[in-house]
Amino acid sequence: MKESRAERYRSRRRNDSEVSRFWIMGLLFSLLVLAFEFLFEIPADATWLQEMEMALFSASFTLLAFYLLGLTFVFSRQQEAGKVNHHVIIYAWLGAILFHLFLLISNLANQHVYKAGIILFLGPLFLTVYHFITYLSALRAARQEQEQATAASYERAAYQLILEGTKVYGEINRLKTAYPEVEQMLRANEFYGKLERYALEMQQYLQTKQFTRKDVEVLEGHYYYLENLLLLAKQHPGIMESRAFAHRESHTR
Structure with a gap:
């Protein structure tokens, strides 16, 4: 079935909004990565490094659990689930959890390794936030279209x-x-x-x-x-x- 001009316009505007949102969040994440790498110093002999890693490990595990619950009870109501590949986000959280677990076990004394741990926590977090924002935006757009049709x-x-x-x-x-x-x-x-x-x-x-x-x-x-x-x-x-x-x-x- 051929799309009408109004439908093509709405689809193009929705795609432009999603692309803009992706680039804005990507830019913010890149700035945070650069800031942690070049502006912040983490003492290698600090006593709170293990506590920080434990906190990041617990937070990653908890956020992954909440994300899986969201996929099960919220995102499953829509076929495309906000047009985001949720498998990538799940694998990113699992990778972050394994990396934090490795740092807890190995007890390395290298600030770049701990900076990488922070970045690996922020990466899945940004992807999760992006998924929620995209899903809510798609849900609001679908609701508006339904209201207009009604x-x-x-x-x-x-x-x-x-x-x-x-x-x-x-x-x-x-x-x-x-x-x-x-x-x-x-x-x-x-x-x-x-x-x-x-x-x-x-x-x-x-x-x-x-x-x-x-x-x-x-x-x-x-x-x-x-x-x-x-x-x-x-x-x-x-x-x-x-x-x-x-x-x-x-x-x-």
């Missing part, structure tokens, strides 16, 4: 009901003019006031900028009321509906 559907249904109701009201007025017994029936059964009020309310809905489900249900009720009155009017002997209206009904059946 609003368009309500609007189309409302205008169709107003159009058909106006035609039915016009046919009832024609029958009232041509057949006095129809007007007598409407007034005797106290249908006349409600008929005029419903017809006026349906016309007033033309000024509505955004229709809701309740508006469509109200218009449906008004339309079916007018249809029932027309059906009652046509039950009188000798009454014939207009040719144009009969032609409309033959097409709607």
Whole structure:
């Protein structure tokens, strides 16, 4: 099925947004890597290095567990899961966990090794944050598209009901003019006031900028009321509906 121009525009804008987000986060990660490598010094004989590695190991393990829970209960609700390859993120967390475990066991005295441990923690963290942001952005875009489609559907249904109701009201007025017994029936059964009020309310809905489900249900009720009155009017002997209206009904059946 060929995409419309609006769909192509939305798809292109969504892709541009994802690319921009990726490059921004990649730039931030690169700046952090350069800062840790050239601006920060880690003493090789510091007593808190093992505690830092233990904290990074625990944090990596915990974040991986939360990420797997997110894949199971949140991301699985969408087929593309935010258009991010989650296997890469899982492998990155596993690599970081193994590296931190290696540093805890080996107890190396090299600041570059510990800087690498910090960078290996920040890398999967950035990928995880990017995945969550991408997923939430895709979810919000899908929700907006769904809301727009629903609003368009309500609007189309409302205008169709107003159009058909106006035609039915016009046919009832024609029958009232041509057949006095129809007007007598409407007034005797106290249908006349409600008929005029419903017809006026349906016309007033033309000024509505955004229709809701309740508006469509109200218009449906008004339309079916007018249809029932027309059906009652046509039950009188000798009454014939207009040719144009009969032609409309033959097409709607």
